[in-house]
Amino acid sequence: MANRIEGYDKKIIDCSLKEFLEKGYNDASLRNIASAAGVSTSTIYTRFKDKEGLFNYLIAPTNKFIDYMEKTLLNYGAMSIEEQKDEYDNISDEGFDKFIELVYEDYPAYKLLVSCSHGDTFNNYLEKITSLDVDYTMKFLKDIGSKAFYNEELDEGFCHVVSTAFYSALFHCVEHDMTKEEAGKYINKLRNFYQRGWSAYF
């Protein structure tokens, strides 16, 4: 998509990216963007409605990962318990591969989301991901008859917090500008680490 954008739009997008990345949402100025892009401020409004609309356009690609998670978990949830157990590792591996692929395909969008967004934008994003994960995890624990689940040693609240911590840590690869390769190694270690954490409950 991006490669088909040309002319003013392209300039506006590039300059917005630069401005937002440098200053963050709040301190970014549409005036600066417009003048850097060689257009009038109004042009931005013609194209993107307003400041928020422009920013949302820039981070829109990050929805692909959420879409992917939703779709994947839906399929996964539709499997039998046995299949779920068998497929868990595959699905998981594929998921994180996909994560890396998507992130490095639209790196600026993720960078913006993680490091330069406004209010609760990133928190909401994390919350969506975490909730999806937790919902399916809780269901899975229930279905497999997890002892920890049934004696309430592992409640949803704690699950949620640890999950949030995990996904926060996941996005450190963006926050700290790792290369794709660094990210791959890092994520593997992270998964191992958390798996050991979770192991007691499964």
Place this chain on the structure above:
Amino acid sequence: MANRIEGYDKKIIDCSLKEFLEKGYNDASLRNIASAAGVSTSTIYTRFKDKEGLFNYLIAPTNKFIDYMEKTLLNYGAMSIEEQKDEYDNISDEGFDKFIELVYEDYPAYKLLVSCSHGDTFNNYLEKITSLDVDYTMKFLKDIGSKAFYNEELDEGFCHVVSTAFYSALFHCVEHDMTKEEAGKYINKLRNFYQRGWSAYF
């Protein structure tokens, strides 16, 4: 200290707290604060230099935890390896007790730091804590001759990220306004979880 603050200063501090907590650093307005406190905007400048100075004053108590960590780890590092091994659990338990004590002694300051600060303020704070922890941990691993340490399975970078994730999660008790009791239980679970994660490396 707080109990010696009176008159205008007290009012300014109270109203600043309210404004920053409600709107966050960027959207807080010194004029609102001044008018709520019944002083002129200039008075704030007389007392606190500027907006940032005022905010820093408000979050200053949070340095107590960092001071505590520094002092404690310094003492710990001065022990022999054998002592360190023996004392690890005690020191650790005491540390988290102290954390809870300090946080709930100056709750607004921590809340401000965690949820309402500006730019990298909280990240820098976390970074300080994490670095302290990681430095001593790496030294400890080296001293005890950790296999994982020597075959570079556990490098400083990863250690840092996981540690960051842990301390981030730790401060969720502030972010989510847990009561002191809730925080106590929550932190215990969290420590167990992460200990299992780390166990492979020790």
Place this chain on the structure above:
Amino acid sequence: MANRIEGYDKKIIDCSLKEFLEKGYNDASLRNIASAAGVSTSTIYTRFKDKEGLFNYLIAPTNKFIDYMEKTLLNYGAMSIEEQKDEYDNISDEGFDKFIELVYEDYPAYKLLVSCSHGDTFNNYLEKITSLDVDYTMKFLKDIGSKAFYNEELDEGFCHVVSTAFYSALFHCVEHDMTKEEAGKYINKLRNFYQRGWSAYF
């Protein structure tokens, strides 16, 4: 005329009406109108020249009443004094009937003129009506040898102001959205009231 307007023009007119009635001339936005009508802003310019042109088009029907007054007074002025005296009441009755008929035939146009127009638009309209009335009235007073006219007790200036007040009051039926029936009763009372006022001069 209206029944021959179709397609885009019709939509533009309807939406303009709505926008102008809701927000008044100044605060109405051509963009809102265009987007509500499903056309581009430019289309409005193609059809109606500009904002003022569009508005003028919408209130154009209100000229019918002025045309009627002009024609009627011309005929009336062409009569002999005796005829004028005889016909005064008839002409007058017919005139106000016609007023009501025209207003309720093109109600939105009058409403726009009275309540939503810009600058001196309505004042100019009133001024035209008043001037017509005053011109003929002064001529009539002169022709019938009115004492008040000749001793300058009743000068044109005063006549003008009272006439303005009368026609202003007349249009209250539009300003206050009276039904046709309410307007009929209201106007009768108003005429009686002002006739008593004038009576001293005739």
Place this chain on the structure above:
Amino acid sequence: MANRIEGYDKKIIDCSLKEFLEKGYNDASLRNIASAAGVSTSTIYTRFKDKEGLFNYLIAPTNKFIDYMEKTLLNYGAMSIEEQKDEYDNISDEGFDKFIELVYEDYPAYKLLVSCSHGDTFNNYLEKITSLDVDYTMKFLKDIGSKAFYNEELDEGFCHVVSTAFYSALFHCVEHDMTKEEAGKYINKLRNFYQRGWSAYF
């Protein structure tokens, strides 16, 4: 009061007056005012809160007439019927003298109110005056046992409209920039005219 205002305030007020009188409330620009007054736009905000606050300051003196009416009618209403009958003409004469005095004492304020204000400002002003008048009039008609009042030939609605027309006409002396003398004569004629109109009901 005005003669004690000096420095920037005076300049701002003078220039605001000029701008509002020339362009009306909506089209007046605070930027123009500020630059004409040789101050920054912000200064206006320091002094007058905002555009509306500035305008309200300028027209504030017009409240004197309403205050006068309220006070006068209150006293009048407290009299016995006989006294009211006896005093009616005096009170009335004094009232209109006072009107002229107040208007020409703060002419710009009234001019602004009548010819340059925003939305329903002047209508609301007229409405206040009219309501005061109508309230006392209706009470008076009731007290003196007016036939027209009791057989409902003269209802409050009609009374209100005619009264509005009268006070509208009254302010024509401001709208048309009459001199104080012209206004005096004009108002006398107007009062006579309307008295004849009312006479049928008393």
Place this chain on the structure above:
DNA sequence: GATGAATGAGCCTTCATTCAT
């Protein structure tokens, strides 16, 4: 030490209008 006042820079946004296509 406190303040009222002033400020310049900057904000986002909206508008009526034009013009190449």
Place this chain on the structure above:
DNA sequence: TATGAATGAAGGCTCATTCAT
């Protein structure tokens, strides 16, 4: 003829900060 796009101008307003008093 219709329009999408672009624009310059302008709008009201808020801000952190300074400084003479």
